[in-house]
Amino acid sequence: MPNAINIALIPLLPFAGFLLSGLFGRKYIRNFAGMLGTALILGSAILALYTAYDYFFVYGKVDGVYQQFVPLKITWLAFTKELSIDMGLVIDPISVMMLVVVTFVSLMVHIYSLGYLKGEERFATYYAYLGLFTFSMLGLVLASNIFQIYIFWELVGVSSFLLIGFYYDKPSAVAASKKAFIVTRFADLGFLIGILILSYFSGTLDFQELIARLTSPESNEAKAAAASTFLGASALTWGAALVFMGGAGKSAMFPLHIWLPDAMEGPTPVSALIHAATMVVAGVYLVARLFPVFALSTPAVLEMIGWVGAVSAIVAAVIACTQTDIKRVLAYSTMSQIGYMMFALGVSKYGGEAGLGYTASMFHLFTHAMFKALLFLGAGAVIHYVHSNEMKDMGGLRKKMPVTHFTFLIACLSIAGVPFLSGFYSKEEILLAAYHSNTAIYYIALVTSGLTAFYMFRLYFNIFWNKPYEAHGGHHGHGEGGLVMMLPLILLAIGAAGAGYIPFGELVSSDGKALESHFDIAFSAAPVLLGLSGIAIAAWMYLKENKKPENMASSLGGIYKAAYHKFYIDELYLFITKKVLFNLVGKTAAWFDRTIVDGLVNLTGNTTVLVAEGIKKFQSGKVQQYAIYFLAGVVLLAAFFVYVWR
Amino acid sequence: MEPGLYHILTVSIALFFIGVMGFLTRRNLITMLMSLELILNSVNLNFIAFNKYVWPGKMDGLFFTIFIIAIAAAEAAVAIAIIINLYRSNQSIDVTNAEDLKY
Numbered sequence: 001m002p003n004a005i006n007i008a009l010i011p012l013l014p015f016a017g018f019l020l021s022g023l024f025g026r027k028y029i030r031n032f033a034g035m036l037g038t039a040l041i042l043g044s045a046i047l048a049l050y051t052a053y054d055y056f057f058v059y060g061k062v063d064g065v066y067q068q069f070v071p072l073k074i075t076w077l078a079f080t081k082e083l084s085i086d087m088g089l090v091i092d093p094i095s096v097m098m099l100v101v102v103t104f105v106s107l108m109v110h111i112y113s114l115g116y117l118k119g120e121e122r123f124a125t126y127y128a129y130l131g132l133f134t135f136s137m138l139g140l141v142l143a144s145n146i147f148q149i150y151i152f153w154e155l156v157g158v159s160s161f162l163l164i165g166f167y168y169d170k171p172s173a174v175a176a177s178k179k180a181f182i183v184t185r186f187a188d189l190g191f192l193i194g195i196l197i198l199s200y201f202s203g204t205l206d207f208q209e210l211i212a213r214l215t216s217p218e219s220n221e222a223k224a225a226a227a228s229t230f231l232g233a234s235a236l237t238w239g240a241a242l243v244f245m246g247g248a249g250k251s252a253m254f255p256l257h258i259w260l261p262d263a264m265e266g267p268t269p270v271s272a273l274i275h276a277a278t279m280v281v282a283g284v285y286l287v288a289r290l291f292p293v294f295a296l297s298t299p300a301v302l303e304m305i306g307w308v309g310a311v312s313a314i315v316a317a318v319i320a321c322t323q324t325d326i327k328r329v330l331a332y333s334t335m336s337q338i339g340y341m342m343f344a345l346g347v348s349k350y351g352g353e354a355g356l357g358y359t360a361s362m363f364h365l366f367t368h369a370m371f372k373a374l375l376f377l378g379a380g381a382v383i384h385y386v387h388s389n390e391m392k393d394m395g396g397l398r399k400k401m402p403v404t405h406f407t408f409l410i411a412c413l414s415i416a417g418v419p420f421l422s423g424f425y426s427k428e429e430i431l432l433a434a435y436h437s438n439t440a441i442y443y444i445a446l447v448t449s450g451l452t453a454f455y456m457f458r459l460y461f462n463i464f465w466n467k468p469y470e471a472h473g474g475h476h477g478h479g480e481g482g483l484v485m486m487l488p489l490i491l492l493a494i495g496a497a498g499a500g501y502i503p504f505g506e507l508v509s510s511d512g513k514a515l516e517s518h519f520d521i522a523f524s525a526a527p528v529l530l531g532l533s534g535i536a537i538a539a540w541m542y543l544k545e546n547k548k549p550e551n552m553a554s555s556l557g558g559i560y561k562a563a564y565h566k567f568y569i570d571e572l573y574l575f576i577t578k579k580v581l582f583n584l585v586g587k588t589a590a591w592f593d594r595t596i597v598d599g600l601v602n603l604t605g606n607t608t609v610l611v612a613e614g615i616k617k618f619q620s621g622k623v624q625q626y627a628i629y630f631l632a633g634v635v636l637l638a639a640f641f642v643y644v645w646r
Numbered sequence: 647m648e649p650g651l652y653h654i655l656t657v658s659i660a661l662f663f664i665g666v667m668g669f670l671t672r673r674n675l676i677t678m679l680m681s682l683e684l685i686l687n688s689v690n691l692n693f694i695a696f697n698k699y700v701w702p703g704k705m706d707g708l709f710f711t712i713f714i715i716a717i718a719a720a721e722a723a724v725a726i727a728i729i730i731n732l733y734r735s736n737q738s739i740d741v742t743n744a745e746d747l748k749y
Contacts (some may be wrong), residue, residue: 621748623678623741624670631666 001059002051002091004071010047010099011138013040014106018131025124033124034117037131038110044134045103048096055096056507066512068092068208070144085205088144093508094288094362098141101369102278104495106134108488109273112377115485116269116384126166126267133159137278141285145205146195149286153191153250156279157184163274164266176262183259187249194242197235198293201228207289215296222297233300240298244287244305251283252335253342254312258570260335264327264389268380271327276334276376277369284341284365291358291510295350306346310441313339315567317451321458322553322564325389326379329459330372333415336448337368343445344430347437348510355510357437360429363504367422370495371411377489378408381481382463391462395545396469403486405464407493412460414496416453417531419524425500428524435523449527453534461542654695661688675729675739679722686718 017040021033029036060066073088110130117126136155143149158181165177199205202213202221213221214236228235247253252260263275274280287294287305294302313336320332341361348357381404386393398405414423427449434442505515541548553560562568618629661684668681690711697707733739 616749619749621745623744627670631670 002055002069002071004089006047007051007071007089007091007142010044010051010103011135011142013044013047014131014134014138016040016131018128018135021124021131022128025128030124033127034110034114037127038107038114040131041103041107041110041134044138045107048099048103051091052096052100055091056093060091060093060096064513066093066507066509068512070208073144082203083205085147086145087148088206089142090144090207091142093512094285095141097362097366097508098285099138101366102134102137102141105277105369105373105492106130106137106273108373108377108492109269111484112272112380112488113267113269115482116380117267122166126163129159129162129166130270130273133163133274133279137282140282143207145207146199146210147205149289150188150191150195153246153282153286154188156274156282157181157188157250160184160263160274160279163270164263166266166270170265172262173265176259176265180259180263183256184249187256188246190242190249191246194239194244194246197239198243201235201239211290211292215292226297237298237301240290240294240301241304243290244283244294244301244308247283247286248308249283250286251280251338251342252312253283253308253339254315254335255569257312257316257335258573261328261331261566264325264331268327268376268383271331272373272376272380275331276372280334280338281341281365281369284338284345284361287342287345288358288362291345291348292350294345295348295510302346302348304346306343306438306441309339309342309344309346310444311339312336313343313448314444314451317448317455318563319566320455321451322560324391326382326391326394326459326463327376327389329455330375330379333375333452333455334372336452337364337372337415340427340430340445340448341365341368343441344433347434347441349437351511352513353515354437356429356505356515357433358510359505359508359515360426360433362508364426364430366502366504367414367426367496367499370492370499371414371423374407374411374489374492374496375415377485377492378404378411379463381485381489384481384485391459394463394469395466396464398464400469403489404481407489408460408464410493411496412456416456416535417449417527418535419528420500421497422495422500424528426504427527429505431527432520432523446527446530450530450534453531454538457535457538458542461538465543467545651695651699654691658688658691658695661685661691673740673742675732675741675744678741679725679729682725683718683722686714690714 014037017037021029021037025033054060056066060069069091070088071091073086075084076087078084110127113126113130117123120126133156136152136159140149140152140156143152161177161181164180165173167173195205198210198214201224202210204210204213213219216222222236226234226236230238233241245256249256260275260280264271266275294305316332316336316339320329320336323329323332341364344357344361344364346357348355348361350358381401382394382397383389385397385401388394410421414421417424417427431442431445431449434445509515541552565571665681665684665688668684669678672678672681693707693711693714697704701707729739732744736743
């Protein structure tokens with residue numbers, strides 16, 4: 001059986017780090033905060049690995065099916081006998097897998113930041129934020145009920161906000177952090193309404209019971225939820241769709257993706273941890289957590305998830321081909337890969353062979369965390385060396401930074417789907433799942449995988465090949481970065497290369513039963529060939545400095561420009577908010593506030609002043625006048641009581 | 647003729663209105679204070695008369711009277727202290743000069 005204390009310690013250790021560095025970091029343990037945070041997260045990572053081993057190989061499997069355990073459950077807020085908000089820990093294949101991913105990547109980022117943020121003024125604060133984020137993410141992963149997941153969901157949102165705005169003296173970082181917070185908050189509004197709908201109809205907040213009640217068609221709860229309709233869709237459908245809206249916001253799905261590229265204003269290790277490997281996959285995790293509800297009760301929503309994922313994947317891939325800021329390329333790449341995970345869930349079904357998409361999605365989540373964290377950390381090393389995010393300031397770095405170059409290449413090959421690296425295996429599974437379920441999505445995914453290979457190698461060649469490197473401004477006294485920066489790169493490169501050999505189908509599947517994954521060379525031929533040709537085109541265009549990219553851009557004309565400007569989605573949002581919302585709604589509301597609300601308040605005040613002006617003359621200061629008033633009052637009262645009252 | 651309740655009440659009323667008249671018309675604060683004492687004494691007279699003629703066996707009216715006398719003494723002391731202070735600041739005890747406390 002799972003050991004509740006061990007599992008509870010996994011999120012609590014980083015939380016302790018947050019408290020210690022947050023409270024005492026500035027004064028007492030300033031330089032020590034990084035080591036402290038790293039040591040605590042190391043403890044978490046060891047416990048998570050131990051838990052994973054224990055779960056997958058010792059007690060998790062009963063009769064060939066991986067079970068769900070709830071080793072700890074505390075009633076936190078009891079409203080009525082039936083309705084209470086609990087705090088619990090849930091142990092099942094996906095939560096255990098996420099524990100490993102989050103603690104491992106977080107550990108890598110903690111170690112890497114020791115070098116990357118050395119000498120930073122707010123070093124301890126940074127580690128406090130990292131601890132807070134890791135705690136919240138682990139809490140989100142382990143949440144046993146839907147309200148608990150919402151609490152931690154907001155907590156990761158806050159830590160993401162804090163870390164994006166870490167360089168708070170930079171206006172663009174401040175704007176980016178606000179944008180990220182507002183956009184995800186907007187999506188979370190949908191999530192909250194979705195939670196309320198689902199829990200209202202199921203009468204519980206607990207995941208296990210909620211899923212059980214809503215998925216069995218005979219249960220009263222499912223019938224009631226299916227029977228009440230709104231705008232032509234059942235309440236259940238609305239609830240599921242709104243919950244997905246929250247997930248789409250956090251996972252930067254089209255059209256709620258606009259915050260992710262801007263979030264790159266944060267320190268690069270943060271982008272690796274939050275905006276590549278862990279937080280942005282929370283939406284995928286949420287859909288996976290509620291997968292039976294989506295798959296069995298609301299297939300329409302699941303299909304929508306598939307399409308949203310596919311559209312995000314290809315739109316982001318096209319945009320990524322045109323960006324020049326290396327972190328933005330990686331951001332769009334992240335969005336595209338998360339799109340893959342989403343549509344893999346969308347094309348999946350519950351149970352058995354048809355549940356391949358679910359396994360593939362989780363598999364891709366795992367491998368993507370490895371190679372995308374590696375890409376970001378590698379990009380961080382490059383930025384650290386060059387002091388610029390722009391591709392044009394780079395080039396020819398392969399001799400200067402051999403370790404970064406090598407590990408970056410592994411990650412690029414992996415994400416491009418080159419055989420025998422991890423990305424290949426997970427992407428093949430996703431494509432296979434799409435092929436069997438939805439051919440249109442399959443072709444979109446195929447094109448996207450070609451684009452992925454192209455833009456990743458465009459990035460790679462532009463950083464490490466192209467023109468020879470010349471230092472800008474004459475400051476390149478430091479080398480590639482110390483051991484603390486290289487070690488995470490090497491460890492992640494091992495992960496990115498080898499994660500594909502984990503027999504994922506046996507460990508993680510939609511119904512807990514082992515899933516046979518088989519590879520078909522004939523099927524793999526198309527995506528691999530597309531990937532390789534993408535790499536070849538990138539090499540042809542960017543290996544040496546030449547005029548081809550400019551010519552290509554000008555011959556594509558409008559399409560290139562639209563993609564370069566991210567299809568004007570930001571502008572569209574600005575138009576809607578600034579022109580439409582501010583003018584129509586905002587100005588009306590302001591008028592109402594100024595004239596009606598303020599007017600009423602002013603009316604009260606003005607009336608009082610007017611009355612006071614009229615009666616203040618009575619206060620003359622003449623004692624005898626007062627005496628007359630007094631006497632008159634007494635006489636009047638006496639007359640009243642004698643003649644009227646009786 | 648033995649004087650009865652009505653006689654005493656008549657005196658009391660006369661005393662009361664003399665006091666009121668004095669309080670409202672005189673400008674000298676000391677005189678106003680004296681008028682106030684007249685009003686109080688008319689009330690005392692009332693208490694005594696009612697006690698004697700209406701509830702002869704009881705003492706309540708007498709007690710009230712004694713209280714009022716005591717309070718009137720204290721009040722006179724306070725009032726005179728105020729008047730002295732007023733005189734110090736205004737060089738006058740004319741009530742028309744003491745009109746600073748107004749809106």
